[in-house]
Amino acid sequence: MTKLKFFIPFILSAGLLFFLQGSWMLKGNFLPALGSFFSPSQGFWVNVKSLDQDGSSIMSLSGVKGNVYFDERYVPHIFCETEKDAYFIQGYVHAKLRLWQMDFSARAAEGRISEIIGEKAIPFDQHKRRIGLKEAALMAQENWNRDTVLLNLLHAYANGVNAYISELKDKDLPIEFKLLNYRPEPWSPYRSALFHKNMAEILCGRDKDVILTNAAHFFKDDFNQLFPEINPYDSPVIPEGTVFEDSIQKNIAEVQKPNLNSDVFETGPFDLTPGLGSNNWAVNGQKSYSGNPILCNDPHLTLSLPSIWFEQQIHVPEYNVYGVGFPGVPGVVIGFNSDIAWGVTNGGWDVLDWYKIEWKDDSRSSYKLDGRWVDTEYRIEQINVRSGPPVFDTIRITHWGPIVYTQSGEKRFDLAMHWIVHEPYTELEFNTFRKLNKAKNFEEYKKAIQNFPYPVQNFAYADVKGEIGITVQGKMPIKNNQFGRFVIDGTDSRNKWSGYLDSTKNPFVRNPLRGFISSANQRSTDLSFPNYYNDGDFRAMRSFLINRMLGEKEIWSIEDMMDLQYNSHCLLAELSLPFFFDCLSIDSLDHKAKTIFGQLKKWDYSYDSSSQAAVCFDLWFDSFYSLLWDEINENKVNEFTAMPDELASIELLKTNHQSKYFDYAASPEIETACEIVQMAFDSMISQWNSFDEIPDWAGYKDASITHLTMIPAFSRQHVRTSGNEDLINAHARTFGPSWRMIVELKKDSILAYGIYPGGQNGHPGSKYYDQMIDTWAGGGYYLLSYFKAKPTGHHEYPTITFE
Amino acid sequence: MRSNYVYPLLVLICACVSLFIPYWYFPFIVSLFLNIFIEQSLFKRIVFHGLMYFLACIIYCYMSYATGNQKLMLMLSEIFMNASVFMLISISSLIFALLAIFGAWCGNTIYEFRNPAAKDIRV
Numbered sequence: 001m002t003k004l005k006f007f008i009p010f011i012l013s014a015g016l017l018f019f020l021q022g023s024w025m026l027k028g029n030f031l032p033a034l035g036s037f038f039s040p041s042q043g044f045w046v047n048v049k050s051l052d053q054d055g056s057s058i059m060s061l062s063g064v065k066g067n068v069y070f071d072e073r074y075v076p077h078i079f080c081e082t083e084k085d086a087y088f089i090q091g092y093v094h095a096k097l098r099l100w101q102m103d104f105s106a107r108a109a110e111g112r113i114s115e116i117i118g119e120k121a122i123p124f125d126q127h128k129r130r131i132g133l134k135e136a137a138l139m140a141q142e143n144w145n146r147d148t149v150l151l152n153l154l155h156a157y158a159n160g161v162n163a164y165i166s167e168l169k170d171k172d173l174p175i176e177f178k179l180l181n182y183r184p185e186p187w188s189p190y191r192s193a194l195f196h197k198n199m200a201e202i203l204c205g206r207d208k209d210v211i212l213t214n215a216a217h218f219f220k221d222d223f224n225q226l227f228p229e230i231n232p233y234d235s236p237v238i239p240e241g242t243v244f245e246d247s248i249q250k251n252i253a254e255v256q257k258p259n260l261n262s263d264v265f266e267t268g269p270f271d272l273t274p275g276l277g278s279n280n281w282a283v284n285g286q287k288s289y290s291g292n293p294i295l296c297n298d299p300h301l302t303l304s305l306p307s308i309w310f311e312q313q314i315h316v317p318e319y320n321v322y323g324v325g326f327p328g329v330p331g332v333v334i335g336f337n338s339d340i341a342w343g344v345t346n347g348g349w350d351v352l353d354w355y356k357i358e359w360k361d362d363s364r365s366s367y368k369l370d371g372r373w374v375d376t377e378y379r380i381e382q383i384n385v386r387s388g389p390p391v392f393d394t395i396r397i398t399h400w401g402p403i404v405y406t407q408s409g410e411k412r413f414d415l416a417m418h419w420i421v422h423e424p425y426t427e428l429e430f431n432t433f434r435k436l437n438k439a440k441n442f443e444e445y446k447k448a449i450q451n452f453p454y455p456v457q458n459f460a461y462a463d464v465k466g467e468i469g470i471t472v473q474g475k476m477p478i479k480n481n482q483f484g485r486f487v488i489d490g491t492d493s494r495n496k497w498s499g500y501l502d503s504t505k506n507p508f509v510r511n512p513l514r515g516f517i518s519s520a521n522q523r524s525t526d527l528s529f530p531n532y533y534n535d536g537d538f539r540a541m542r543s544f545l546i547n548r549m550l551g552e553k554e555i556w557s558i559e560d561m562m563d564l565q566y567n568s569h570c571l572l573a574e575l576s577l578p579f580f581f582d583c584l585s586i587d588s589l590d591h592k593a594k595t596i597f598g599q600l601k602k603w604d605y606s607y608d609s610s611s612q613a614a615v616c617f618d619l620w621f622d623s624f625y626s627l628l629w630d631e632i633n634e635n636k637v638n639e640f641t642a643m644p645d646e647l648a649s650i651e652l653l654k655t656n657h658q659s660k661y662f663d664y665a666a667s668p669e670i671e672t673a674c675e676i677v678q679m680a681f682d683s684m685i686s687q688w689n690s691f692d693e694i695p696d697w698a699g700y701k702d703a704s705i706t707h708l709t710m711i712p713a714f715s716r717q718h719v720r721t722s723g724n725e726d727l728i729n730a731h732a733r734t735f736g737p738s739w740r741m742i743v744e745l746k747k748d749s750i751l752a753y754g755i756y757p758g759g760q761n762g763h764p765g766s767k768y769y770d771q772m773i774d775t776w777a778g779g780g781y782y783l784l785s786y787f788k789a790k791p792t793g794h795h796e797y798p799t800i801t802f803e
Numbered sequence: 804m805r806s807n808y809v810y811p812l813l814v815l816i817c818a819c820v821s822l823f824i825p826y827w828y829f830p831f832i833v834s835l836f837l838n839i840f841i842e843q844s845l846f847k848r849i850v851f852h853g854l855m856y857f858l859a860c861i862i863y864c865y866m867s868y869a870t871g872n873q874k875l876m877l878m879l880s881e882i883f884m885n886a887s888v889f890m891l892i893s894i895s896s897l898i899f900a901l902l903a904i905f906g907a908w909c910g911n912t913i914y915e916f917r918n919p920a921a922k923d924i925r926v
Contacts, residue, residue, distance in 0.1 A: 006912055006916060009905065009908040009909045009911075010912070012908075013831065013905040013906070013908070016902070017828060017831065020827070020828075020902075034898065035827040035828065035902075038827075038894055038895040038898050038899075039827035039898075039899070040860055040867070040899060041821065041822055041823055041826070041829070042826065042827045043827065044875075045864055045871075045895065046825075047872070047875060048871040048872050048879075049867045049872075051871065051872040051875055175879075711882060713877075713878040713882045714878060764878055765875025765878055766875075
């Protein structure tokens, strides 16, 4: 009994320590380890106490010399004597301000989120592993190993990150690490490569092959009319009429159109995030008040906190570059130096094709290729799961690529993914931005980008000498007409891409007569371009508006450019409302409906934050669109079938009021276009009446910018701003202009403005965490502090000195 | 008379030191060692450790909150089901004090094991 009494306090203490040390689950979520998290010396109190308390400091790190000055918005201005030191310091600064984001993003690309948040993330990890981002990153790393200069720079960056990690004690970890109870892993060039591959997935990992194949089944003879490859509002990146050099068109086996009797896919890549894209444009000196070229860029991405972008200046004897890049990747991706400015938008070419694989039997161990059965290869992935046993995923690899989606039921076919990211390549993509950072003229710009492999980007250019230009750069697979637009027959090995277009033949334009260049994810060229390429994710409306406005207005100032980037004019409304109005029978409307009708009549088609008419139109058009394409919604594979886009719908409204698609299937009568418009209007009125409080556009849109963990407390809810999908100001609920930049290239100096919805410091709660959001939402900008030399004078910037 | 003050003073010093040693279990360790070598009744050990550690922590946390980043505190409050800042301070102090109490209890047990007569003397 005495012995037992002796042990009781120790047993209970052990129990207490075990409880406090563990990370327990509550309602499906892991709690942080309570002992360390609530500890005043190790837990969140350290973050509360130390956040934003950094002053100037001196670092002694072997052999690295340089200075970093943090300006009013905490943008680091890095001054070094060598590029290697600059990259080291950039790595250090990225880690200091964005370490958790970098570590989390690299793990996400690698498919290792289950290790942190448990079994909820298994499907996410499984997908990332099936599409092979890790293998692609390893391949990139092998490429980089061939270039010792490049590799040294990448290692310098990684060493900078690791120098910060090594000085980081548990108590100093960013709050997310403490909440999720894990530590950052050392950085390496491989992890930078993961970041690049993740961007490739975002920008060229989407396509419409499967949903278009299903749509071809559904619409049969009407398909070509409803899904045109080029539409009347297409205004290509390279101006129409540009003469292209002939290109080599290799022979590819005749591609089979979809087999309308058998190929309906019930699973596949259907989650096309709408509205991702970007705008860039530049005007030459003749179209600007100052006589200097002006270049603008606003990439549209999913908006998150911490922001995907990080602003910085790198000053070395060879060059002086300012702009944004990704935390985790050295250099500047979008920006300017003392001679040139550049900006990027997504090119949207289809570089991802799906092949239908016919299995021999249910075991899926062999598949048909060229009339024989070929053994399937396997890759087994072990997904480690926090507080659970590991999960093993057997990935089947075919001649064409991995099987990513498995068809349900008894079907003996699946979809194999053939993606440019999996293809062996020799280009050093990292060198593109490094060379751009130091380019001094058009030739150097062209040379810098000519080996950029993917994702295909529209690189806009302007320089202090007055030149402007744009190049659609990336590897363009050589395809026959219609190849890759639908799911491809995977039983014939001749159905492959026949190499790539010589990169010097990629479409570009230099100093066009019209005095401006632009891109907004539209088609790259008109149909005279000698190589066939199809729509990975082309958008027409923004480019139409941009080109119309740039063409109509003679002279532009920086303020005009700011207005244009924030322009919320809706082409869809401009095109459809006159037809809608013509269809409505006004006499039959009650007083309230007449009031709304009157509001819409007076509306300037602008999705301003305070506009109620924008809400009316949005509801009206959505309702019209659903009623028009109700046939697809009735169809059992509706979510896997492409719907004709809004422009095709309006075209149908303009040209064929009696089209069978206007008939509303649920009613016994046969409806016409005008009856559908009237029904949609009534539906809009009834939705309008159901609002407790009539919202304006910003209230109705209810935008948010969420933290990467989706923790609401770290996110920004109810962001009030103008704009919508497919407008120049393409801000919808969760995505939009992730960086707005305007650069005027004077002969002796650069005048630049920029902003992004977030802040430089990725630590939640920091005064630099989200301080730019409100200014961004209102269409405001910051003057960018582009220092020609180390800042001196009355400003006392916090500084880190490496010596 | 002197000994009446020495023990609580030592406990207070240990509590203050624990606030700055970046190991969350340090209150347990330091309390355990302190109580191995000092004679005191179990009741007083527990009361002094509970009170001193709780008070030291509550003051420290409040000061951290008052002088630190209040925006982050509010975010954390929201994460913990909108618990008030005072509640977060209290939970931290309670865990801090509990660790000290259990450390003191274990220290007392070792003390009694090493000095079997001590318990009889105190009684």
